Amino acid sequence: MFKRNPRSYLRIVAEFFYPRGGWYRAAQYVIHRLRRLPDPAHRISRGIAAGVFASFTPFYGLHFLTAAILSWLVRGNVLASLLATFVGNPLTFPLIAELCVNLGHAMMGQNVVVHLPEIVSSFAGATNGLWANFKSIFTDDIANWSQIHLFYDRVFLPYLVGCLIPGIAAGTVAYVLANPLIHAYQRRRINKLKTRYEKRMAERFTKGGDPTKNE
Structure with missing residues (x-):
């Protein structure tokens, strides 16, 4: 049920x-x-x-x-x-991936442009390659690292280098926006709790009770 x-x-x-x-x-x-x-x-x-x-x-x-x-x-x-x-x-990853990979190539002095389909296929190919090489330890297959080396040089390393500038910029903006908003929300919440507590104590006092003791 x-x-x-x-x-x-x-x-x-x-x-x-x-x-x-x-x-x-x-x-x-x-x-x-x-x-x-x-x-x-x-x-x-x-x-x-x-x-x-x-x-x-x-x-x-x-x-x-x-x-x-x-x-x-x-x-x-x-x-x-x-x-x-x-x-x-899934809505932002395509933009982030292309931006970081191509910015990384530019920062490394490489005149290379990589688009999203190649980035996705490179990640998938590297994952499959790692799994195949892992299985080769227990079989007679020969490990092949060529696809993983290509992925590292063309996608992963440029991505890692290129993510630094936009990542730090986005993180800084997030901190600058979030800190005052969260601080204001917390102060407002504390004031509400304080007001509610004082109101409750006032109601007890007007009824003849001792506000310092529980009923």
């Missing part, structure tokens, strides 16, 4: 690209969670900056880990960094 039907693989993939309730609702949920984290505003903002920067790195599948490590290094809120990796999503 209370058993939930498991989601199909097709539904999981579909919700990865378009979450239930839409991207706006998902963004609102992330913002709500960030504002209510029990930590000073500057620590939460540092965590957000770390998570945003991590979203620009080429460590796909490891963005949570990257964000957590960076947040710990800058003494930010780790949970805030994990939530902030929401910046990297």
Whole structure:
């Protein structure tokens, strides 16, 4: 009666690209969670900056880990960094990937332009190559690293170099925007709790009770 039907693989993939309730609702949920984290505003903002920067790195599948490590290094809120990796999503990854890879080639003095289809196929090919080489340890197959070397030189290294400038810029902007907003929200919330407490004490006093004691 209370058993939930498991989601199909097709539904999981579909919700990865378009979450239930839409991207706006998902963004609102992330913002709500960030504002209510029990930590000073500057620590939460540092965590957000770390998570945003991590979203620009080429460590796909490891963005949570990257964000957590960076947040710990800058003494930010780790949970805030994990939530902030929401910046990297199927809508933004295509823009981030092309920008970082081609900026990296330019910074390395290479006159090379790589577009999204090649980036995606390179990541897929490198993953398959690593898996094939791993299996070769237990079989008679010969490990082949040529495809992985090509991926490293043409995509991964330029991506890693090129992510630094936009990643740091985006992280800095995120910190500058988030810190005053979270600080103002926390002060407003504290004032509301204080006002509510004082009102409750006043009501007890007018009823003849001792506001310093529980009823």
